[in-house]
Each structure stands twice: as C-alpha cells, then as structure tokens.
Amino acid sequence: MSDTASSRLLSGRSLAMAGGLVVVGLLPLAAGASPYMLGLLISSLILAGLGLSWALLGNLGGMVSFGHAAFFGVGSYASALLAAKLGVPVLLAIPLAGGVATLSSLAMLPALRLSGPYFALAILAYAQIFRILATEASWLTGGAAGLQRFPGLPTVFGFNFAERHGSYVLVLGMVVLCALIYVVIRRSYVGIALRAIAESEDATRVVGVNSTLLKTWMLMLSAFIAGMFGALNAHIIGFLEPDYAFSGIWSVMPIIGAVFGGYRSVIGPVFGAVVIYMFDQVIAKSLIPVGHQILLGIVLAGMVLLAPNGLAGLVGRIFSRTGGKHHARA
Amino acid sequence: MTELILQALFSGVLIGSVYALVALGLALAFGAMRIINLAHGELVLLAAYMAYLVESRTGLEPYAAIPLALAVVSAVSIALFMLVNMIRDHRELNSLILTFAIGIILTNAILLAFASDMRTTTSAFLQDAVSFGDVYAMRGEIIAFALSLVLMGLLWWWLKASWYGRAVRAVSSNRGAAMLMGINPTRIETVSFLVAGALASFAGVALYTMSVVQPAVGHALTVKAFIITVLAGVGSIPGVFLGAVLLGVTEALTVTLASSALQELAGMVLFLMVLFLMPNGLFGARARRG
Amino acid sequence: MLALDGVTVRFGGLLALSNITFTVEKGEILGLVGPNGAGKTTLFNCISGLVRARGRIGFEGKDMTRLPLHRRARSGIGRTFQIPQPMHHLTVRENLTVAQVFGAGRKDPARIAEILDVMELSHKADADAASALALQELKRLEIAKALATEPRLLLLDEVLAGLESNAKRSFMLKLRELHALFGLTIVIVEHDIETISNLCTRAVVLNFGQLIADGTPAEVFSNPAVVESYTGTAHA
Numbered sequence: 037m038s039d040t041a042s043s044r045l046l047s048g049r050s051l052a053m054a055g056g057l058v059v060v061g062l063l064p065l066a067a068g069a070s071p072y073m074l075g076l077l078i079s080s081l082i083l084a085g086l087g088l089s090w091a092l093l094g095n096l097g098g099m100v101s102f103g104h105a106a107f108f109g110v111g112s113y114a115s116a117l118l119a120a121k122l123g124v125p126v127l128l129a130i131p132l133a134g135g136v137a138t139l140s141s142l143a144m145l146p147a148l149r150l151s152g153p154y155f156a157l158a159i160l161a162y163a164q165i166f167r168i169l170a171t172e173a174s175w176l177t178g179g180a181a182g183l184q185r186f187p188g189l190p191t192v193f194g195f196n197f198a199e200r201h202g203s204y205v206l207v208l209g210m211v212v213l214c215a216l217i218y219v220v221i222r223r224s225y226v227g228i229a230l231r232a233i234a235e236s237e238d239a240t241r242v243v244g245v246n247s248t249l250l251k252t253w254m255l256m257l258s259a260f261i262a263g264m265f266g267a268l269n270a271h272i273i274g275f276l277e278p279d280y281a282f283s284g285i286w287s288v289m290p291i292i293g294a295v296f297g298g299y300r301s302v303i304g305p306v307f308g309a310v311v312i313y314m315f316d317q318v319i320a321k322s323l324i325p326v327g328h329q330i331l332l333g334i335v336l337a338g339m340v341l342l343a344p345n346g347l348a349g350l351v352g353r354i355f356s357r358t359g360g361k362h363h364a365r366a
Numbered sequence: 367m368t369e370l371i372l373q374a375l376f377s378g379v380l381i382g383s384v385y386a387l388v389a390l391g392l393a394l395a396f397g398a399m400r401i402i403n404l405a406h407g408e409l410v411l412l413a414a415y416m417a418y419l420v421e422s423r424t425g426l427e428p429y430a431a432i433p434l435a436l437a438v439v440s441a442v443s444i445a446l447f448m449l450v451n452m453i454r455d456h457r458e459l460n461s462l463i464l465t466f467a468i469g470i471i472l473t474n475a476i477l478l479a480f481a482s483d484m485r486t487t488t489s490a491f492l493q494d495a496v497s498f499g500d501v502y503a504m505r506g507e508i509i510a511f512a513l514s515l516v517l518m519g520l521l522w523w524w525l526k527a528s529w530y531g532r533a534v535r536a537v538s539s540n541r542g543a544a545m546l547m548g549i550n551p552t553r554i555e556t557v558s559f560l561v562a563g564a565l566a567s568f569a570g571v572a573l574y575t576m577s578v579v580q581p582a583v584g585h586a587l588t589v590k591a592f593i594i595t596v597l598a599g600v601g602s603i604p605g606v607f608l609g610a611v612l613l614g615v616t617e618a619l620t621v622t623l624a625s626s627a628l629q630e631l632a633g634m635v636l637f638l639m640v641l642f643l644m645p646n647g648l649f650g651a652r653a654r655r656g
Numbered sequence: 657m658l659a660l661d662g663v664t665v666r667f668g669g670l671l672a673l674s675n676i677t678f679t680v681e682k683g684e685i686l687g688l689v690g691p692n693g694a695g696k697t698t699l700f701n702c703i704s705g706l707v708r709a710r711g712r713i714g715f716e717g718k719d720m721t722r723l724p725l726h727r728r729a730r731s732g733i734g735r736t737f738q739i740p741q742p743m744h745h746l747t748v749r750e751n752l753t754v755a756q757v758f759g760a761g762r763k764d765p766a767r768i769a770e771i772l773d774v775m776e777l778s779h780k781a782d783a784d785a786a787s788a789l790a791l792q793e794l795k796r797l798e799i800a801k802a803l804a805t806e807p808r809l810l811l812l813d814e815v816l817a818g819l820e821s822n823a824k825r826s827f828m829l830k831l832r833e834l835h836a837l838f839g840l841t842i843v844i845v846e847h848d849i850e851t852i853s854n855l856c857t858r859a860v861v862l863n864f865g866q867l868i869a870d871g872t873p874a875e876v877f878s879n880p881a882v883v884e885s886y887t888g889t890a891h892a
Contacts, residue, residue, distance in 0.1 A: 094459075100459055100462055100463070102466070146641075146642045147641075150641065152402075152458045152459070152462070153402040153458075153462060153592075154596070154641070156462060157402075157589065157592050157596075157637075158637075158638065158641060160589065161589075161634040161637050161638055162638075164630055164631070164634050165631060165634050165635065165638075168627065168628065168630065168631040171627065172627070172628075225753075225754060225757045225758070228743075228746060228750065228754055229754055229758060231743075231744075231745060231746075232743035232744070232746065232754065235743060235744040235745070236741045236743070236744075238706055238725075238737075238741070239737060239741030239742075239743070240743065241706075241725040241726050241729070242704055242705075242706070242725060242726075242729055242734075242735055242737075242802075243729055243734075243754065243755035243758055243759045243801060243802070243804070243805050244726050244729035244730045244755070244758040244759030244760070244761075244805055245726055245754070245758045246724075246726040246727075246758075247726070284585075288470070291463065291466075292467075295463055324478065326477065326478070326481075326482070327474040327475075327477040327478040328474075329470055329473075329474050330470070330471055330474035330475055330477075330478065332470065333467045333468070333469075333470030333471035333474060334467075334471060336463065336464075336466075336467035336470070337449070337464055337467035337468055337471065340453070340460050340463050340464045340467065341449065341452050341453070341464065344453075344454075344455055344456070344460055
C-alpha cells in the first residue's frame with residue numbers, strides 16, 4: 037500500500053469492485069423483477085447512497101451524524117424547486133441540488149469544532165430546524181401541504197429514466213459513482229491524513245495537516261452526495277412534504293445500514309442499506325405491521341455489540357483466517 | 367398580554383423542573399462514564415407508561431405507580447449499562463450508536479404495548495386548576511414541581527455528603543486516580559445508572575400527570591435533556607435546573623407569542639446559539655471540544 | 657531564530673508559564689531543563705501551537721503567535737511528543753510520506769529513504785507503525801516523522817528518557833549527526849545534567865513556570881537557584 041496514494045488511486049481491485057456492484061446490481065433486471073420489487077430496490081439504493089455519504093463523514097471525517105436528513109431534505113426541495121420554478125433540466129437540477137445541500141452544510145461549519153456527541157446532536161438540531169423552516173416557508177415550499185407539481189426524471193436518447201427500470205439503472209449508476217469517489221478519496225493523502233486525525237488529531241496537526249479544512253471538505257462532500265440522492269428520490273417519488281423530506285428515517289436508516297454492513301468499508305454501507313431496507317419492508321413489516329422498527333433496533337444493537345465492524349468486518353476476518361479460500365459473501 | 371406572558375413564564379418554570387430531572391439523569395451517566403445515553407428519554411417515557419398502566423388498570427392515582435416504575439426503569443437502566451459496558455473499541459462512537467439503537471427498541475416496544483395514542487392522566491384531583499393571583503396551574507403541575515425540587519435537593523445532598531457521591535465525583539474527574547484510591551469504577555458507574563434510572567422514573571410519572579405522552583416523546587426528551595446539559599454544563603445541579611427552566615420558559619413563550627409549531631425550533635436555536643456563542647455553557651462548565 | 661517574548665499561559669487558576677523570554681540562535685542545541693511540572697512541555701505546546709499563549713512567539717523574524725498549529729509546522733517548526741504518537745494503520749514509510757506531503761508540501765522519496773536510513777528504520781519501512789515497532793523504534797519514528805516535515809527548528813521532548821547509559825551515549829551521537837546533516841537548530845527537554853552538559857551548548861532552566869537560569873551548562877548548573885530546584889526533585 038506504500039504508493040497507493042501517489043500513482044494508482046483507482047486500483048484494479050476497486051474497479052473490479054465497481055464492476056461487481058454493477059453486475060450484482062443488474063441481476064434483478066435480468067431476473068425480471070416485478071415493478072413492486074424494483075420500486076423497493078430503488079428506495080434501498082437511495083438509502084445506500086445516503087449511507088455512503090454518512091459513512092464518508094463518519095469513517096473519514098470521524099464524525100457521527102444523527103441529522104443527514106437535513107442534507108437529504110434540502111437536496112430534495114432544491115432540485116424540485118429548481119426544476120419546477122426555474123425550469124432547470126432535471127438531470128442538471130440534481131447535481132445543482134447537491135450544491136445547494138453543500139451550501140447548507142456551510143451553516144454547520146461551527147459544529148466541526150465540537151467533539152463526538154456534541155457534533156452528532158448539533159447536526160440533529162440543524163435537521164429539525166431545516167424541517168421547520170421548510171414548513172414555515174410555504175410561499176416557496178408549499179408548506180405542510182407539500183409540493184406536487186414538479187417534473188419527474190426525463191427521457192434521454194430514448195432511455196426513459198422515469199420508468200422503473202430506467203430509474204433503477206440511474207440510481208445504481210450514481211451509487212457506483214459515489215462509491216468510486218469514496219475509494220479515490222480514501223486512498224489519497226487526504227484520506228490517509230483524515231484517518232490519522234481520527235486516531236490522534238494533535239499528532240497529525242503537528243506534521244502540518246490542517247485538520248479543520250480536511251474535515252470541512254468531508255462535511256461538504258457528504259452533504260453533496262446526500263443532497264443528490266435526496267434530489268433523485270424527489271424526482272422518482274414525485275411528491276414532497278417537509279415531514280417526509282426531512283424525516284428522521286433519512287437519518288436513521290443509513291446509520292443502521294452502514295453499521296450493519298460495516299461503515300469502515302466502502303461496500304459495507306451499500307450492501308447494508310439494501311439488506312436492511314429489504315428486511316424491514318419485506319420481512320419485518322409483515323411480522324409486525326406497526327412498530328416493525330423494533331427489529332431494526334435489535335439488529336443495530338446486536339451488530340454494535342457482536343460485530344462492530346459490520347458484515348464487511350466479519351467477512352474480512354473469515355478471509356484472513358482461511359487465507360482467502362472462503363468465498364464468503366454473507 | 368402581560369398575563370399571557372406571565373402565564374407562559376410560570377408554566378415554563380413548572381415543566382422546566384421536570385426537564386431538570388431528566389437532564390440530571392443524563393448528566394449523571396455522562397459524568398461517570400463519559401457516555402451520552404441516547405435512550406435516556408425513552409427511560410423517562412417508560413416510567414410515564416407505567417403510570418398510565420397503573421392508573422388505567424387500577425384506578426389509583428398515577429403516583430401509585432412509582433414503585434413499579436422504579437423497578438422496571440432501574441432494571442432497564444442497569445441492563446443498558448451492562449450492554450454499554452460490553453463495548454470494547456471506539457467506545458464513544460459505538461456507545462452513541464448502541465444507546466440510539468436501544469432507544470429505537472424501547473420506543474417501538476412501547477408503541478407495540480400501548481399503541482401510538484396520546485395519553486395523560488384522568489385524575490380529577492391532579493387536573494384541578496389552582497390559581498396564584500393572575501396565573502393558573504393544574505394541581506399535578508404544582509405537585510410535580512415540588513417533587514422535582516425535593517429530588518434535586520436530595521441528589522445535591524447525596525452527591526455532597528455520601529461516600530458514593532464523593533466517589534462519583536472522583537471517577538468523573540479522574541478515572542485512573544480514583545482506581546488508585548481503591549474506588550471500583552464499575553460499581554460507581556452502576557450506581558450512577560441506577561440513580562439516573564430512579565430520576566427518570568420520577569420524571570416520567572410526573573410528566574404523565576402534567577403533560578401528554580406518546581411513543582415519539584422519548585426521543586424528544588433525550589434531545590431536550592442534551593440541550594439542557596449544553597446550556598448548563600454537567601457540573602452543577604443548580605446550573606442544570608436553571609438551564610432546564612430556561613428551556614421550559616423559551617418553549618412556553620414561543621408557543622404563546624408565535625405558534626406551537628415553532629416550539630421545537632426555539633429549543634434548537636437556543637441550543638445552537640449557546641453552543642457556538644458560549645462554548646463553555648451559560649455557566650462556564652467544562653469544555654466540549656475535541 | 658526563535659524569539660520568545662513574555663510568553664504566559666494560565667490554566668484556570670494555575671500559572672503554567674510566567675513571562676518566559678529568551679531566544680534560540682540558529683544552529684544551537686539548547687537544553688530545556690527543569691523538574692517535573694516546571695512547564696517544559698507546555699512551552700513546547702506554545703511554540704508548536706497546541707496551546708494558545710499570551711506574549712509573542714517569533715520565528716525567523718515572523719510573528720507566529722496567532723498562527724494555527726499546521727501553519728507553524730509548515731513554516732519549519734518540527735516537534736516530537738514525549739509519548740510517541742505514530743499514525744495508526746499506516747506503515748512507517750507512509751507515516752513519513754504524509755508528514756512530508758503536508759508538512760513540507762512536496763513529495764521526495766529519496767529524502768524519506770535518507771531519513772529512514774539515518775534513523776535506522778529502513779528495515780521496518782513497510783511495517784505497520786503502530787503494531788510492529790518496539791518502543792525505542794517508535795521514538796525514532798517520532799523523530800523521523802518530525803524530520804520529514806523538513807524543519808529548521810526541531811523540538812525534542814524527552815527523547816532520551818528511559819535509555820540506559822550506553823544507548824543514551826549513542827543516541828546523543830545520533831542527535832549530533834542529525835544536527836549537522838540537516839542543518840538543524842534543536843531544543844531538547846531533558847532531565848539529566850550530564851547529558852545536557854555533553855550535548856548542549858546552552859541550557860535554559862524552568863521552575864514553577866518561571867525561567868530561573870539561562871547560560872552555558874556549566875554556568876547554569878552552578879547557579880544556586882538551579883541547584884536548589886534540583887535537590888529534592890533531582891532524578892537522574
């Protein structure tokens with residue numbers, strides 16, 4: 037790993053991982069999944085992208101966020117409003133919405149000086165404030181009644197993104213792209229320095245690392261990714277209201293998914309979000325119609341206690357024990 | 367208008383005293399273990415539902431549920447402590463996630479057992495209005511306020527005078543040195559969680575008699591308690607009380623002067639302002655920077 | 657090269673450093689001496705920027721007082737910690753490379769190799785820094801990491817502590833070698849009078865946050881105030 041950071045930011049292994057993700061991701065299409073199933077998978081991939089953005093901040097930035105719903109919600113509203121009121125093409129509005137979420141994250145910069153629980157709860161406070169602001173600013177957002185008339189995903193070169201298969205492919209592509217960005221950053225000197233900061237901030241700063249600046253970048257990037265997935269979700273769902281766009285679900289599900297899959301790896305949050313969401317929607321909901329999240333809570337608590345590095349950590353352990361013979365994919 | 371404001375101030379102080387009990391439980395566990403228990407509000411909620419259970423099944427006054435609440439909540443609090451104690455790596459981060467998960471479990475367990483309806487006391491005695499000049503309160507609010515003051519006094523005395531109190535303070539200021547002095551930190555931490563559970567029990571029952579509870583309230587209470595410790599620092603009981611009253615009054619005034627939709631916003635804005643403008647809390651407590 | 661003027665630090669009610677004023681000349685090896693709790697590490701923290709101080713800290717004619725930690729590292733002040741703090745999960749070479757990239761703003765594998773060679777860490781270059789190194793190797797890594805930022809002033813916090821006398825002598829030779837090889841100015845915190853006398857051209861003594869003596873080691877250690885501060889707290 038000695039020259040990883042310099043020459044080959046994208047190694048063969050990470051490209052293989054991306055390829056694998058695409059192949060696995062396309063399996064449901066090949067298998068002819070029902071529109072209902074595809075709809076669930078799209079939602080789970082939205083959460084996967086959100087989980088990546090949460091893990092990026094948590095793993096590289098060393099900051100636990102209990103308020104990623106803030107960025108998600110800002111992204112959804114920004115994209116819907118840009119498309120509806122200013123007529124911005126939807127595929128352009130989505131990255132712009134990521135930019136708006138990044139701008140909103142700048143309001144949180146003072147929180148970067150806070151440690152651990154204080155940062156976590158400060159972000160939670162921001163999410164609440166944004167939700168209430170979205171409700172109160174009804175001249176712009178339609179208030180509690182919500183926003184309904186905004187464009188869905190377009191058709192490009194005859195490829196209809198608004199239709200389930202098209203949406204699925206688009207969201208899958210975005211998840212893979214974000215995973216690659218994450219890999220590149222993690223292997224760069226910035227990523228290495230960030231991990232060192234998480235271990236010992238002072239010792240890293242005395243060799244010339246501007247820890248506040250690097251953390252700021254991670255917060256901004258995390259907000260950008262979360263905002264883009266919020267925007268994607270808005271155009272797919274076609275309806276927004278503050279209690280939905282800023283719902284605590286968008287803060288909680290990525291955490292559960294990332295911890296379940298292993299937030300210290302890149303693949304973990306993606307895999308974890310998909311498994312957890314499908315488990316919640318398909319199994320937990322049928323067992324316990326109201327209060328099914330109790331099962332998610334049990335899974336989360338169990339993972340933190342028994343396998344704090346998630347499934348990715350477990351798989352890694354099995355690999356190192358059996359010398360890589362095992363093809364454990366959990 | 368003046369009467370309305372006076373009334374808001376008065377109600378804010380009354381509810382603030384119960385917030386103080388909730389926040390003191392959180393602060394006690396934090397002081398001993400350096401861990402924010404994100405399920406603390408759910409412990410309070412659990413006690414409130416014990417009061418509902420006793421009142422609806424037996425027709426007794428809600429305060430008759432205190433023994434049951436103490437037993438159940440203390441047991442859960444100790445179980446929670448033992449689980450947190452199992453964490454080995456990245457304690458700060460993992461304990462946040464673990465207690466958060468336990469909060470989800472408790473909220474949904476309560477939802478399963480008691481449904482999502484709002485509950486409050488049906489006791490005519492507690493709901494009777496009492497007037498103090500221009501301002502009014504329910505008798506339940508007055509009793510809860512008095513109970514909170516008594517409990518805070520007891521806690522203050524206990525921390526100051528007892529061997530445990532001194533040991534708790536020793537462990538929270540320097541764990542290593544405390545161990546050298548022959549203090550077993552695990553025992554102290556257990557006691558801290560027990561006392562936090564007891565405070566949560568009283569706070570929950572009191573809350574049930576003066577306000578409405580539903581499953582989602584637990585999480586909101588944790589956030590409120592955290593806001594109060596940010597306002598006050600975790601250092602002193604009078605500080606926590608003042609912070610709690612400030613939050614209660616801010617909320618009540620927002621509801622009176624603006625709208626009830628902004629109640630939560632007021633608390634959050636207060637929280638962020640203090641966090642950024644007065645990094646040592648209103649009363650100059652410990653630093654919270656990394 | 658380094659000019660401290662009235663540096664004062666207060667922790668709550670405790671006066672950790674009181675009006676410290678002295679200068680370090682280019683090319684010196686200066687010993688910073690004093691009993692435990694005298695304020696030596698706090699002074700290092702002030703110079704490197706971990707602790708905000710009142711007074712003025714000048715380095716090569718520039719005012720450093722308001723500069724954040726990482727900017728001081730980039731302007732040529734390197735330091736070690738008494739307890740080595742390697743960057744975990746990185747190899748020894750990666751530790752140095754990160755320090756060089758951020759501290760010196762360039763990437764020069766040849767220089768890293770040279771530092772590894774001088775600090776006798778070449779054989780462990782690709783070993784995991786946190787888990788595969790013995791304590792003495794960690795201490796050498798701590799110095800190597802500081803060297804990788806290409807400092808002109810190097811602050812060494814008790815790097816010789818815990819060494820038996822032979823090892824100490826050879827480590828002193830190593831420090832002289834670094835001093836000459838990289839054209840360094842060195843400030844070293846050290847308790848041992850004999851070590852200071854052999855290694856340093858000048859010594860500054862702190863006691864209870866006050867500067868009580870400044871001069872050649874011989875002058876300083878015959879100063880009655882210094883002798884008094886050392887008897888009772890003296891430990892070899």
